[in-house]
Amino acid sequence: xxxxxxxxxxxxxxxxxxxxxxxxxxxPTAAMLAAMMTATVGDDVYGEDQAxxxxxxxxAQLLGLECALFVPSGTMANQLAIAVHTRPGDSAITEAESxxxxxxxxxxxxxxxxxxxxxxxxxxxxxxxxxxxxxxDGLHESPTTLLVVENxxxxxxxxxxxxxxxxxxxxxAKTLGLAAHCDGARLWNAAAALGVSERELAAGFDTVSVCxxxxxxxxxxxxxxxxxxxxxxxRKLRKRWGGGMRQAGFLAAAALYAIDHHRERLTQDHRxxxxxxxxxxxLARAGRPxxxxxxxxxxxxxxxxxxxxxxxxxxSRLAEQGVRISQIGDGWLRAVLHLxxxxxxxxxxxxxxxxxxxxx
Numbered sequence: 554x555x556x557x558x559x560x561x562x563x564x565x566x567x568x569x570x571x572x573x574x575x576x577x578x579x580x581p582t583a584a585m586l587a588a589m590m591t592a593t594v595g596d597d598v599y600g601e602d603q604a605x606x607x608x609x610x611x612x613a614q615l616l617g618l619e620c621a622l623f624v625p626s627g628t629m630a631n632q633l634a635i636a637v638h639t640r641p642g643d644s645a646i647t648e649a650e651s652x653x654x655x656x657x658x659x660x661x662x663x664x665x666x667x668x669x670x671x672x673x674x675x676x677x678x679x680x681x682x683x684x685x686x687x688x689x690d691g692l693h694e695s696p697t698t699l700l701v702v703e704n705x706x707x708x709x710x711x712x713x714x715x716x717x718x719x720x721x722x723x724x725x726a727k728t729l730g731l732a733a734h735c736d737g738a739r740l741w742n743a744a745a746a747l748g749v750s751e752r753e754l755a756a757g758f759d760t761v762s763v764c765x766x767x768x769x770x771x772x773x774x775x776x777x778x779x780x781x782x783x784x785x786x787x788r789k790l791r792k793r794w795g796g797g798m799r800q801a802g803f804l805a806a807a808a809l810y811a812i813d814h815h816r817e818r819l820t821q822d823h824r825x826x827x828x829x830x831x832x833x834x835x836l837a838r839a840g841r842p843x844x845x846x847x848x849x850x851x852x853x854x855x856x857x858x859x860x861x862x863x864x865x866x867x868x869s870r871l872a873e874q875g876v877r878i879s880q881i882g883d884g885w886l887r888a889v890l891h892l893x894x895x896x897x898x899x900x901x902x903x904x905x906x907x908x909x910x911x912x913x
Contacts, residue, residue: 571902572877576822576853576891579770581807588810594802597623598792604802608809612776615812616761617752620784621776622791623805627652627738629796630762630777631701632660633787637779638699638732638759641666645699646686648672650708652736653701664794668695674709677718678702680725687729700726703736704754705743708881710846711854713743716753723757733757738764738775742852745819759783768819768853769811770892773804815892822853822890825899829888830855832903836910843910846885853890856881860913867909874905 572578581589595601605623612621624630631653635645645661647653649671653661661667670686672678683700690696702722704714714722726733735758737743737751744751755761760779765771777787791797798804830847833855837843846856859867862884871878879887890899 570875570877571894571898573888573890573894573902574877574879576767576770576889579766579892581770581772582892584814585771585807585810589803589806592802592806594800596799597801598797598799602800602802602805604805604809608805609776611809611812612763613778615751616755616763616778618755618761618778619780621778622784622787623798623801623808624775624777624791624796625773625798627736627762627764627767627775628657628660629791629794630764630775631657631734631736632664632794633777633790634734634760634762634779634783635661635667635699635701636665636790637783637786638734639665639667640698642695643698644668644670644688644695645701646670646672646683646697646731647701648678648703648706648709649674650706651701651703652707652738653703655708667699670697678722680721683722683725683729687731697729698732700731700733701736702733702758703738705739705746705852705854707739707854710848710856711852712848713746713850713852714754715747716749716756719754720757732759734759735761737761739767739852741816742768742819742823745816746823746850746852765808765811768822768891769808769815771804771807771811774808776808818892819853822892822894823851825890825894825896826853826855826888827851829890829899829903830857832907833857833910836907841910842913855888855890857886857888858884859886859910870909871905874909876902876905878906 592604597605609621654669672682676682687697688694706712740763762777764775830845833843833845842860844858865880868880881887
């Protein structure tokens with residue numbers, strides 16, 4: 554199932570199975586695979602892979618930054634940024650439940666000797682929260698040197714940060730003397746939801762990471778963009794951490810294809826997500842035991858809780874009925890609409906979820 558210009562070579566969802574766990578489960582389309590097989594490649598560690606060089610230039614241009622670096626994952630991109638902007642013993646401010654805190658295996662502490670100060674979700678990186686968490690370089694303190702902003706914020710309910718809010722946050726960061734990194738794994742979705750360019754959302758950040766294997770449907774890869782000096786340092790660290798790839802152009806070609814052909818269709822994922830959330834909200838209004846969280850503007854992420862949460866049982870029951878959905882804690886489920894789920898897949902998923910809710 555696919556909304557692009559060609560069909561996937563194999564799907565993440567069969568006629569009886571719909572996978573809504575993440576937008577990382579997508580498979581390359583036939584046209585993407587063709588682009589990969591015709592890529593002009595070389596040894597990227599020597600700087601000789603033309604497809605990688607083209608991708609890095611394209612990402613830098615899209616984000617309005619000087620240079621970019623192709624890396625295997627969003628986690629590596631974020632960890633490189635943290636290392637570039639800090640020294641061991643520093644602290645970084647980020648929103649609670651940010652990806653770099655929850656899903657990167659303690660990388661900041663293990664790789665860079667950096668600890669996090671977390672802003673409560675309800676405070677939304679307010680000026681007051683940033684000032685309160687900021688620590689100077691006193692004798693007993695871990696000096697705060699970096700702000701990390703995730704856009705969209707996955708565990709923050711999928712919230713999108715618009716240019717005006719980002720500008721306010723970045724003004725306060727500058728006042729405090731902080732470097733600023735944007736974890737833009739789903740920045741493509743944020744831009745599509747707001748109807749603005751990725752460059753507008755990247756403005757003012759020292760570094761920005763973007764992911765190709767989430768909303769865009771490429772099989773592997775992310776990029777870190779920033780100044781020439783920052784990216785030169787990140788390139789050295791990428792090598793040290795084992796991320797120097799050789800003929801990586803086959804993967805870069807997939808990412809380039811995704812940028813050119815899959816960005817515009819993101820609004821289709823958003824439309825389906827809004828329909829999914831709307832159907833669940835309608836059930837709630839009818840007195841059914843379901844709670845839904847879907848921000849405005851919404852993207853491809855829908856969060857919902859059935860009854861008392863079921864302690865993971867509802868995700869298991871849905872899987873038995875052919876719908877995979879992530880359990881994210883405290884009874885909440887997350888459904889992610891993506892390249893491999895069309896209107897028919899959405900209808901089948903809603904049918905099974907609705908039936909489960911009505912049974913309770």
